[in-house]
Amino acid sequence: MKAILCILLLSVTATNAQTMMVRISEIEILPEYLAEYNAILKEESATPNPNVKNNNENTSDTMGNQLKIKIGSKLFHATLLDNETVHAFKARLPLTISMSELNGNEKLYNFPANLPTNASNPKTINTGDLMIYSSNVLVLFYKSFATSYSYTRLGRIADPTGLEAALTASAAGSGNVTVTFEME
Helix, strand or coil, X not given: CCXXXXXXXXXXCCCCCEEEEEECCCCCCCHHHHHHHHHHHHHHHHCCCCCXXXXXXXXXXXXXXXXXXXXXCEEEEEEEEECHHHHHHHCCCCEEEEEEEECCCEEEEECCCCCCCCCECCCEECCCEEXXXXXXXXXXXXXXXXXXXXXXXXXXXXXXXXXXXXXXXXXXXXXXXEXXXXXX
16 A cells, blocks of 8 residues: 655653654645645644744745646645745746746746755656756656756646646647646
8 A cells, every 4th residue: 555644753851851853855645635634734834843843945835835827727726835946936926937848748948037045856757746847947746757967846746647648739739738826
């Protein structure tokens, strides 16, 4: 059976008895468990842990970071992370762009100016991932695969069902597709 979410909880016994939580960020959410996962995220965001500081790394902030992605008549919803790159991306919204095909698994758009980045190798790209390659290439992935490239994560589409069909149908196969990004 495939693991859905892994959270390691360690209790540290010290003079101030703290609880430390380590999040495993590389997970795959199966569609039938998506509602449960979103409920966990909502619960976590509603109860802040006073022992955890936000050091401006890629952390999940589901409140106010809901993105609508429109491709043709199909609408997708994504949750953006809370990092410097996302802040710069959100400042450009709403945004309607023509995204071009690359490698039969992604659509991309070259921003005219760089965004701040903190790239790392995710090892696995998941369908629905929204990332920045280099410092100015917005990438929306419609297939999952292993990668050796480094990206800065922006977020992920909650339910990517139909994403590939929307991107390829709207693009007449492997051509350009018009995509609109806006905050909910």
